[in-house]
Amino acid sequence: MELTIPSMSDIKRAHTRIARHILQTPVLTSHSIDEMVGASVYFKCENFQKVGAFKMRGAVNAIFSIVPENRTKGFATHSSGNHAQAVALASKMAGVKAYIVMPSNSAEVKKNAAIGYGAEVIFCEPTLKSREDTLKKVIAETGATFIPPYDDPAIIAGQATAAKELMEEVVDLNVVMAPVGGGGLLSGTALACHYLSPKTAVIGAEPELADDAYQSVKKGKLMPAKPPVTIADGLRTSLSPLTFEIIRNHVKEIVTVSETEIVDAMRIIWERMKIIIEPSCAVPFAALLKRKEEFKGQKIGIILTGGNVDLEDLPFGKSFAK
Amino acid sequence: MELTIPSMSDIKRAHTRIARHILQTPVLTSHSIDEMVGASVYFKCENFQKVGAFKMRGAVNAIFSIVPENRTKGFATHSSGNHAQAVALASKMAGVKAYIVMPSNSAEVKKNAAIGYGAEVIFCEPTLKSREDTLKKVIAETGATFIPPYDDPAIIAGQATAAKELMEEVVDLNVVMAPVGGGGLLSGTALACHYLSPKTAVIGAEPELADDAYQSVKKGKLMPAKPPVTIADGLRTSLSPLTFEIIRNHVKEIVTVSETEIVDAMRIIWERMKIIIEPSCAVPFAALLKRKEEFKGQKIGIILTGGNVDLEDLPFGKSFAK
Structure with missing residues (x-):
């Protein structure tokens, strides 16, 4: 590769x-x-x-690197941390929806922060497999673009x-x-x-x-x-x-x-x-x-x-x- | 008055x-x-x-308002709070000793902060009368100048x-x-x-x-x-x-x-x-x-x-x- x-x-x-x-x-x-x-x-x-x-920097760059025509179906990620908030807020700034997959045991405050930025939060089991599977499903259903946390x-x-x-x-x-x-x-x-x-x-x-x-x-x-x-x-x-x-x-x-x-x-x-x-x-x-x-x-x-x-x-x- | x-x-x-x-x-x-x-x-x-x-501003002004010839015996105050640290550090900057009267029930961290700035800490009973009496005694013994907290x-x-x-x-x-x-x-x-x-x-x-x-x-x-x-x-x-x-x-x-x-x-x-x-x-x-x-x-x-x-x-x- x-x-x-x-x-x-x-x-x-x-x-x-x-x-x-x-x-x-x-x-x-x-x-x-x-x-x-x-x-x-x-x-x-x-x-x-x-x-x-700092996660805001990467999320904004990734989202605004995409031409506006390709942003309309929104953005998705799985995160229980700062990347979730960053994708939520950067999507809001771009005027589109964010879908955040979070483990069901995430802190209430993190869930509320993402919702506060206008994101839709989808819960999954607290395993990497469940996070990835749930994210795939969300993307298949919504057409949202995945914003990875670092890779x-x-x-x-x-x-x-x-x-x-x-x-x-x-x-x-x-x-x-x-x-x-x-x-x-x-x-x-x-x-x-x-x-x-x-x-x-x-x-x-x-x-x-x-x-x-x-x-x-x-x-x-x-x-x-x-x-x-x-x-x-x-x-x-x-x-x-x-x-x-x-x-x-x-x-x-x-x-x-x-x-x-x-x-x-x-x-x-x-x-x-x-x-x-x-x-x-x-x-x-x-x-x-x-x-x-x-x-x-x-x-x-x-x-x-x-x-x-x-x-x-x-x-x-x-x-x-x- | x-x-x-x-x-x-x-x-x-x-x-x-x-x-x-x-x-x-x-x-x-x-x-x-x-x-x-x-x-x-x-x-x-x-x-x-x-x-x-902010207490640092007042303490520095009070201490450096005094001509150097009159600073030599140091400065004294009674305080268990930020004024104590301010008088301690401002005295250190002026190159003279600070005597801080503190109630015996003051937090260890406050005592250590004043000592860290080079002050001598004198303990008293946790009453205003004991604070004032102890301060008077310290001033009588040392000739230090009192730096009041606000008045x-x-x-x-x-x-x-x-x-x-x-x-x-x-x-x-x-x-x-x-x-x-x-x-x-x-x-x-x-x-x-x-x-x-x-x-x-x-x-x-x-x-x-x-x-x-x-x-x-x-x-x-x-x-x-x-x-x-x-x-x-x-x-x-x-x-x-x-x-x-x-x-x-x-x-x-x-x-x-x-x-x-x-x-x-x-x-x-x-x-x-x-x-x-x-x-x-x-x-x-x-x-x-x-x-x-x-x-x-x-x-x-x-x-x-x-x-x-x-x-x-x-x-x-x-x-x-x-």
Whole structure:
């Protein structure tokens, strides 16, 4: 199978295409975090993005890449996370219907968020097979176009625009760090740096409990995901052939972190920066804290990916296996 | 007793004096909150200020107003809240010692924060009398200068700079809203608007369970504080003659809100804006939500006062008497 790697032009066109539909999120810094790490850290705040996550970039790019004549039957996806909200809102912006397949055990708040953006939510069993079967059925019945969460060049080009904006605002970054789940953001980030700032190293960060990207890069072949148990619920998915190909070529290293390290990092950002990030979003900062001796004095960019948490079920004060 | 009301020059000089020691905090907006309220709301984010609260402005102004020769014996205050951290850090910046009298039942995290800024923490009984007696003793022993939390023209002029910055960034505000506890911030905000944008109305917001400012303005005389039970722990104090005099002359109205309204408003800001604010800080937005019909189409400034919360004891999902 021929893999379509997004080009520099694809990323630039994506940025132009999505610019008026998304927020150009701020880049924040913190003196106390810089002191703690011994480096200058620039946080690209996609937790402030529409729907509260970078996923909006890819979804908007994928949907608006399609000519209006082919958008009329709407868009469909299966997701219980931020991609669901992103497809729902991007479809609404395009003036068409979104069909979101969600496991029946999804949180009420996520269901209501998608419905709030005007999407039709279809429930399925909480298994990948049921999700895929239900999605096929929905598409067969409605004629909607599938918007995949990460395994797609338009999605990757869209996610790449976060790093592009970061590098336009902060020059000469030594490193850009992003978390890796399915790899859409990390592969987009890696391509953006490769094209626009080749001296900038890209480092992926992953929970130890979901280290399929780390294992895949180490073994040189795509490794399956582990059972989805990490608190970083956005990172429980595994790489696709396309995202793996980009990551193996353009990402310097994948650093893994424990559940405790994730929650500790999340807490530091909440307490020091007074901003809300979700557990998945804390993973790169956890990796930086763990390996800070290697980054002394450097300029580090971190993509803060999202801020959607259940305020009634926060991890602070809970115990996590080390 | 002659009351010293800060002049326009006092506020401008305060701003010049403190500028390099504090952060010029961002003004954030939110489409979804604007839609919810039916107005344009500009949030001045003092939750991102050093020590996580606007209190830094007043403390820095008070301390740096004193000539260096008279700073050498350090500064003292009694506080279990943000003023303690502010005096501790501002003293550190001035290169002198801070003595902070705290009730023995203060949270460990607050004690450690003050110590982290290099302050000496002295414990007392959790009564106002013990706090004042212990402070007197500390001052007698050390020669330190007392930095009061609000009843002081230099403190008020310092707090006024938050509204000054807000009005320099956003012109033609119809209303500026701030919470009221001891009244340092509200009186400073009222003076800043009076001098710099007299058409801008200033509205104070207060918990129903700590409505001494509301009662004082209504009755035309200083009324005592109620027992300190509101969740908005920064607003449990009562006005002083000086802050009352400014507020009665320059604040259009005090709006009171229930505990449930405070927590609901706090939650909306956390969820929609992905920023962390403390309960006291949510009070003006709660007042705006409660009275939104009166503000349709207007430009509203809100001072977000602070973001220091105990992450292991958050109010979400808890029940509050209406």
